[in-house]
Amino acid sequence: MSWPAGYGRIVLDETDSTMAEAARRAGTLAGPEWVMARRQTAGRGRRGRAWANPEGNFAATLVLQPREAPGVVALRSFVAALALFDAMVAVTGRADPFALKWPNDVLLNGGKVAGILLETHAGGALAIGIGVNLVAAPGAAEVEAGAVRPVSLMAETGAAVGPEDFLDQLAQAYAVREASFVTYGFAPIREAWLSRAARLGETVTARTGTSETVGRFETVDPSGNLVLMTAKGRVGIAAADVFF
Numbered sequence: 290m291s292w293p294a295g296y297g298r299i300v301l302d303e304t305d306s307t308m309a310e311a312a313r314r315a316g317t318l319a320g321p322e323w324v325m326a327r328r329q330t331a332g333r334g335r336r337g338r339a340w341a342n343p344e345g346n347f348a349a350t351l352v353l354q355p356r357e358a359p360g361v362v363a364l365r366s367f368v369a370a371l372a373l374f375d376a377m378v379a380v381t382g383r384a385d386p387f388a389l390k391w392p393n394d395v396l397l398n399g400g401k402v403a404g405i406l407l408e409t410h411a412g413g414a415l416a417i418g419i420g421v422n423l424v425a426a427p428g429a430a431e432v433e434a435g436a437v438r439p440v441s442l443m444a445e446t447g448a449a450v451g452p453e454d455f456l457d458q459l460a461q462a463y464a465v466r467e468a469s470f471v472t473y474g475f476a477p478i479r480e481a482w483l484s485r486a487a488r489l490g491e492t493v494t495a496r497t498g499t500s501e502t503v504g505r506f507e508t509v510d511p512s513g514n515l516v517l518m519t520a521k522g523r524v525g526i527a528a529a530d531v532f533f
């Protein structure tokens with residue numbers, strides 16, 4: 290497996306969180322850099338949740354210095370989700386058990402196998418944190434009530450993939466999707482994402498900390514919003530957790 294040209298790589302035995310590591314290093318990096326850790330002692334997920342990271346699972350953050358407007362930069366969550374999907378297919382040889390859940394989870398046999406966390410830094414750096422349950426998944430009791438059950442790649446498919454091998458696949462897949470995004474914009478990424486979307490056309494619930502919207506999952510719009518057809522009409526949602 291070749292490493293993508295122009296991307297750097299740092300592999301640490303242990304850190305608190307690769308997001309924190311990325312924040313500490315962002316100002317010093319000359320170009321895109323993958324920061325991977327074999328162990329995280331304080332991994333974090335979306336909405337301030339903790340992210341468990343037993344050894345053997347994958348934890349890495351890609352640090353980029355994008356030049357676009359913030360709304361365009363944020364669309365890289367879809368770029369990353371697609372790349373993650375591609376890497377899963379590359380390591381298992383199968384696409385059918387995988388699906389993408391808005392905004393950027395990867396599902397395997399309907400369970401959550403991977404998550405993505407985006408953070409931006411003063412100075413404009415973008416940190417894309419990716420966690421994959423390669424060998425172990427948290428118990429159902431450790432996740433929010435009603436959330437998709439966590440699963441591991443190994444338990445669901447039998448594939449035994451080490452974090453560094455997974456990084457090779459993911460970095461290559463990301464570089465391909467990033468080049469498409471920079472050259473052709475969001476449209477082909479959006480189409481590819483939608484063709485892999487879980488529960489498209491079905492009724493889902495989108496929850497923020499303060500509101501709940503139930504509707505038919507119609508599409509993701511060109512700004513990356515979740516579009517639901519509700520009893521009151523079409524609604525675009527910029528940020529939420531989705532429940533099936």
Ligand SMILES: O=C(O)CCCC[C@@H]1SC[C@@H]2NC(=O)N[C@@H]21
Nearest residue numbers: 306332333334335349404418420
């Ligand atoms: O809540 C989610 O689904 C996103 C989880 C993101 C976890 C990854 S693991 C690598 C990086 N470092 C962190 O502390 N979090 C992200």
